[in-house]
Amino acid sequence: KNQVEQSPQSLIILEGKNCTLQCNYTVSPFSNLRWYKQDTGRGPVSLTIMTFSENTKSNGRYTATLDADTKQSSLHITASQLSDSASYICVVSDSRQNFVFGPGTRLSVLP
């Protein structure tokens, strides 16, 4: 069964600190993996997308990694800001463009 798991479920960090969120998947055949940021009450906004051949991609303070062999991805946030408080959702697509969503990691950045 195609699944996407994320850890931790929630995370609290202090402003200015770094953090890393994890995503494990069993989606096959793999096409691409996306990380989304979702503010409370808003729709998800794309941060990064990676295909099989890419193992890292950055978007400002966000850096995503992908290990297609172990089927793991991480999202690293550098120098966190209060506005980074949101849910971060990992979404994996198969070759037929079926999207499998992870449950998300709820990040809270405190001053």
Next chain:
Amino acid sequence: DTGVSQNPRHKITKRGQNVTFRCDPISEHNRLYWYRQTLGQGPEFLTYFQNEAQLEKSRLLSDRFSAERPKGSFSTLEIQRTEQGDSAMYLCASSNIGGRDYLNYGYTFGSGTRLTVV
């Protein structure tokens, strides 16, 4: 074209009433998806359209739910005889399968419609 637009942003309705939501996708996007998201959970797939054809429906889409995309552009999601369990955020997303910008921009969400059934 500023992205995927959903209306209304919020809807409060009494149990048993019918509600309809609208989604305007990014123009030229041929696929349109509907999702439901409850608090603290990731989005759950409901259905999707390729142009005007509804190609897949989740088992979550009971017979009280119906979606249309009559001209392959905007879509509506109707819930009949609403129940309190229908309270959720309803998200729409669009993509351009086969388009050259697919991997860069391809899957874009709207801001959602928050439904509260009282």
